[in-house]
Amino acid sequence: MESGASLQKGSSDGYSSEAAAGSQEQPLVSVSAVLPAGGTGERMGGGTPKQFCRILGRPLISYTVQALERISWISHIIVVVSIENVEIMKSIVKQYGHKRTIIAEGGTSRHRSIFSGLKMFVKNSLIQKPEVVIIHDAVRPFVEKDIIFKVVMAAKEYGAAGAIRPLVSTVIASSPDGCLDHSLDRAKYRASEMPQAFLFDIIHQAYHQCNDYDLDYGTECLHLALKYSKTNAKLIEGPPDLWKVTYKQDLYAAESLIKEIISQQVCVITDMNENAVQTGFLLHETLKSHVKLVKSLSLILCKDSNHLQNILLGQCYNFICISDILSNFQETQQLVKILEKTNASVLSSIVLISVHMDDLENAAFSSEMHSFVELAKEVKKKNIFLYGLIIHYQQDNLKLQETAETAATLITALIRDRNPAFVGQLLVA
Amino acid sequence: MESGASLQKGSSDGYSSEAAAGSQEQPLVSVSAVLPAGGTGERMGGGTPKQFCRILGRPLISYTVQALERISWISHIIVVVSIENVEIMKSIVKQYGHKRTIIAEGGTSRHRSIFSGLKMFVKNSLIQKPEVVIIHDAVRPFVEKDIIFKVVMAAKEYGAAGAIRPLVSTVIASSPDGCLDHSLDRAKYRASEMPQAFLFDIIHQAYHQCNDYDLDYGTECLHLALKYSKTNAKLIEGPPDLWKVTYKQDLYAAESLIKEIISQQVCVITDMNENAVQTGFLLHETLKSHVKLVKSLSLILCKDSNHLQNILLGQCYNFICISDILSNFQETQQLVKILEKTNASVLSSIVLISVHMDDLENAAFSSEMHSFVELAKEVKKKNIFLYGLIIHYQQDNLKLQETAETAATLITALIRDRNPAFVGQLLVA
The missing domain is CATH 3.90.550.10 (Spore Coat Polysaccharide Biosynthesis Protein SpsA; Chain A)
Structure with a gap:
């Protein structure tokens, strides 16, 4: 496959590739x-x-x-x-x-x-x-x-x-x-x-x-x-x-x-903000009980396109980008650009969920929200489905765990459904 | 069927019942x-x-x-x-x-x-x-x-x-x-x-x-x-x-x-507010190209439970309740109560979309929004899936038509998906 990524059914470990066990076999005949x-x-x-x-x-x-x-x-x-x-x-x-x-x-x-x-x-x-x-x-x-x-x-x-x-x-x-x-x-x-x-x-x-x-x-x-x-x-x-x-x-x-095949893997990408890293870790752990394979990556590593290319080659079509506040979705924009370059969305839609920790009150329909909707509309044309998710960041660990569980359920539903109608919507966990 | 509503495949007119053409036939044998x-x-x-x-x-x-x-x-x-x-x-x-x-x-x-x-x-x-x-x-x-x-x-x-x-x-x-x-x-x-x-x-x-x-x-x-x-x-x-x-x-x-069978019909219910009636009419017309059968009803008629019962008997499991502003979702609450009484959600989930015309700025996460989420959680237990939808009401007819089209796409997706994960979410058209 030269086109960057291919769709294939996952083996028990969540994904398979040419290099996976057993599949190196060659028939030794043309x-x-x-x-x-x-x-x-x-x-x-x-x-x-x-x-x-x-x-x-x-x-x-x-x-x-x-x-x-x-x-x-x-x-x-x-x-x-x-x-x-x-x-x-x-x-x-x-x-x-x-x-x-x-x-x-x-x-x-x-x-x-x-x-x-x-x-x-x-x-x-x-x-x-x-x-x-x-x-x-x-x-x-x-x-x-x-x-x-x-x-x-x-x-x-x-x-x-x-x-x-x-x-x-x-x-x-x-x-x-x-x-x-x-x-x-x-x-x-x-x-x-x-x-x-x-x-x-x-x-x-x-x-x-x-x-x-x-x-x-x-x-x-x-x-x-x-x-x-x-x-x-x-x-x-x-x-x-x-x-x-x-x-x-x-x-x-x-x-x-x-849909089942392409929703088996998700990659969590975080910026270096302390809250984002903590939430990323929490989501990573929570998502494990919803999705077969969860990978994590920092946004900095992501900018090295080889890293992302490898993840895409490993059949991962779902990304969660965690940044701190809603107004800050430059990270998402950057990631969209990198994903666009890989051409991976030619064969399958890529789901990108932009996760923001915020107080709900701040998440009002600000001008940033408007730009987010516009960005989502734009990248949908390239088969990248962008959704927003606000996680109400809470100091209380128990409550934060509950919120993470709700967030994981929403993320799993978005990944599994891949519904183009909901692109640009902002969900709340 | 004594239990109020049954699931059956629609005939070409969008629904069928015992009384539909041809089906009155009896084999005249036990x-x-x-x-x-x-x-x-x-x-x-x-x-x-x-x-x-x-x-x-x-x-x-x-x-x-x-x-x-x-x-x-x-x-x-x-x-x-x-x-x-x-x-x-x-x-x-x-x-x-x-x-x-x-x-x-x-x-x-x-x-x-x-x-x-x-x-x-x-x-x-x-x-x-x-x-x-x-x-x-x-x-x-x-x-x-x-x-x-x-x-x-x-x-x-x-x-x-x-x-x-x-x-x-x-x-x-x-x-x-x-x-x-x-x-x-x-x-x-x-x-x-x-x-x-x-x-x-x-x-x-x-x-x-x-x-x-x-x-x-x-x-x-x-x-x-x-x-x-x-x-x-x-x-x-x-x-x-x-x-x-x-x-x-x-x-x-x-x-x-x-899902295809139970998403064939939708009933649009409006209160008597002028904007709501106009939006209701517009949505009714727009939904016609998305859903097989669209019915309309005023909330007042709805309170007479016979009307609603007949709609449910006609295989309609999807309701849109239009009221003016977001803070006003008593209509939705009333409708939930009426639907609960019919027991129709025993056999199939009922989708209820609470539509509000509002300026987006007002739709911030107010205390009413919090009550909406709580109500949605509560009625989900009774197999009624409640979702919120804000329609940015616009005087400009062309823009309003565009918004109605987006709203109809979102409504159709919610009805078709019946995704319990999205219950209580507020989407924006």
Whole structure:
């Protein structure tokens, strides 16, 4: 990932990266991916094909491309879209800075689109034909490196491999009059999911040999590999979040999962004022029971952009900037400028909560407050969501602890919701 | 529904009720329902069985019971739970005021639980044996009257009927070595969903005759009716939101759908102050492009509790109370009292936004503000979420229109989010 930060699901320690345990594994074989995205999204009941539906402002397919792109050993990602969506896809690749991504023009069915993608490796001399090709779905954004690695390794060994899941509902066959003919024993069958992977020559040959009926009405690449290349794919149990975003409720679920992922970390930044440092420490401790990973940093360190860059690379999209009084939000302004420079908000909104200790009476709607609202409006355009939070600083330790608990609840809600409507609002703990 | 208000999915006009078009239909046959809820929720990866997981504070199963309960021609709803959950289920029925609901102790498998439920109609002389029995899932809360009516009518005619959906993934069979054996033609199969319905004697006989293997490992009631009562069930295409809450992402999706349903209507209540009336009118008009149905009411009419009761019965859970200045929130207090009396917040949180026109300077954190925060804390315990909103009243019409637009965006976000963390906060438009 060259674009500064990527979205990926946290491992148990709150975040994961290329360097995290286990993920250094390399398949030791050349690998590329085909991402069919030619669907018209008719099952969503809406006009926009589901792969282009926006989640937190960003098209679903961009999340999926990113999931593949962050795996360094995938050489090329061929995204196959229908001819009318080529320009849209180009602008997505540009806007979100996707690398190693090539757009191909798709066919009229899923199989024809995949075939178009595979052909790119043969007809385009600039794209090296891989030994193993991954086939994934544009509408399965939560695919993890772990399952991709497993199907690639199995494809290398068996020629073909695919992720499966237990069936959620019983599968039945109906008679021509719309009545039950028979039901299948749920235990004996599995749902075929994605990703799948193949030795390139096996799947390419299968597509070459299959007939028009297969290309127009087939749904299963593993079936083609079996029928035309005599290869019984290895089946690999995948995690539940491999599911396919198909209906409106799936979009809601995907949004919530993405929010959950990007709200796992928060970085507390304080200036050197004594009260601010104390409150920062208190908030740091209190937030630990709300957020998976809390980091702290002084504003001075923050100005060294390497420090901040590292935090952003570690999947942290949430910042709390603590200064003393409300009128003093230059620190917030400085931080906004540094964040803007990193470009990290291209892929995900950044939440920045400007925390001020103050007597409530002083927090009246002063001219500084007006500038704060204006700043918030301005940086919202850059996908940085700025909120204000006043903590009533109290000498009484017990009361201060209570206030910190309220503040942590508000901070967690702001981070989790990422609601653009509340940008520029001043909450009170 | 005797408990004052029920949650149901809106039809295209923004709300639906027993009296809405089409829904007066009666199956002209005695009908009861069995709701197996004995599952242990292992697929959620957590300790709490999924039917008891809370969505917006309320257990999932309560939503499903409510979906059946609001259909007046369903005589009894037998909820079958495992022995360790009988007390939990009893407290749910009590807390949410569920009517016509009987708790039965379940078996060790889904089929055994359903059989236990069916036996209640035979062994308990107080519960009349129905001609048609509906079998549904505790974890499918979005079932509509329309599909229930269809399966009941089909069961009356065919002896058995069930809802189906197209398969989302291809279904495959694996060989003993974990490789693909064959894949099914997706077009020829369907996913068997719920609700299902049966002539009571047909399904009761099937359960009586089936063997232990069926009872322990079977998953499909339609299969039992076919195998033991020689009845080919009629299959009926159901809507996508019949899906089964199975994984964590499904809980997220369910929460979002419920939020969508309860945020479709808002009622604007104004006092008789001239500015308040004008702002009320402006907000009413502006909100129309954000919320499906906007109603208006004067505070005086509101005090006649019949008016408010009718609004609540019409599925409205969101209120905006407009008064002139911030210090004057007696109207809000009055409305809170009236809302408390209706008991409507038992089933769903009620959002109440106290809107005040004011110069921002006056809105400082006065002692009134302190009382507002205290009131909000207090009524939150009763599931009424009180938020404050200041509208900077401006003579300039264009500016006022802009402010109204901002206010409508904030109101919509508050209604949609229903975030308890922000209760008592004062937002500014």
